Amino acid sequence: MTTWNLTGTKKHVLICNGSSCMRKEGEEITLAIREEINNLELDEQIHTSRTKCNGRCKDACVVIVYPEGNWYSATSPEVGKSIIKSHQDSSIDLQRSLIYDFENGEMLAENTTDRIKGISKVTKRED
16 A cells, blocks of 8 residues: 655545446546646645545536535546646636535535535434
8 A cells, every 4th residue: 555645735636436426437537637637747736535425426426626625526537637727727617517615614505506406414303
């Protein structure tokens, strides 16, 4: 197993490799993201991790970028590459791919008319 020294890392990109995401080009998107990081010579600044299910299977393939905490629907390897490019070029518009925007300490759903809301994690308790 590899043990990376992550000192100096500025971004952590989590790429879902759960079964739903893998059926929707998860492997190709993972490789495209890593290739783009390498092409842009950002290996020392951006670390990637494959994850299992992140619970948004309908938005497959899910890519999460920290420290921003934004969740994206990478529907193709090209979208995956654009997520990486956007951290160097702010003119790249990822609004259609954004699932959640993390602002002021809370997840805000984006593109709600195009996405399934999902099951609420908060249930009303009866006393």
